[in-house]
Amino acid sequence: MRDVRSMLVCVKGAAAIGACLALGEAAARWLRLPLPGNLVGMLLMTAALRLRLLRMETVRPLGDWLLRNMALFFVPAGVGLMRYFGLLRAEWLPIVGGCVAGLLAVLLVVGPLQQRLEAGGAADG
Template identity: 35%
Template sequence: MLNYLTLIFICQLAGEAFVVAVGLPVPGPVMGMALLFAGLMIHGGIPEDLQKVGGALLANLSLLFVPAGTGIMVHLSLLTGDGIAVSVALVVSTVATIAVTGLLMQFLTARKGSAKSDAE
């Protein structure tokens, strides 16, 4: 399982390196997640041990937000001037995420349904 945890961190590092090298305005961990996803698509599935490692990380995800929450509380005075802009950005990004997720789910469900009907 340590190998898969290392794989996750290597993908994150590769994503950071790629973003810095190319200059993309995307967070490195997001690019690393895309690289991991591409590797899993090529592999054809998720290995069982990787599922266990990912599940353990997700089960303890709230612990990973403690440093960010602490930083917000410590530097709250820096955010007071930009509170409206941050709030608008949060609402817009949340609505956009829900919309994209819904559209993608509809597309993938329709695609899966058409693949089943083609097989019959």
């Protein structure tokens, strides 16, 4: 009986996540939003949970599984880098230099700035 119930939770969770994703994709396309559909789906999921249209217990089990394994889902795209080995060979210095400089700039600005604003900003927000 418990197995049946936990399976039902997973099915309901999959339906809820799938519905948010489909609605997000449709909204991003039809409203021509500057955001990808999956991010719109993320915002829909947040809104549905906050407005109590969905219950946390319904989406938690499957959601936690997806988040725990999120790194895996990037592997095929990462392998896709092999298509650019030619261009990377020809212009590796500006490409790698630019990427690393951009990465470090964002880390160096966002981390310390946010921490400082939080420390100084009891009146924040």
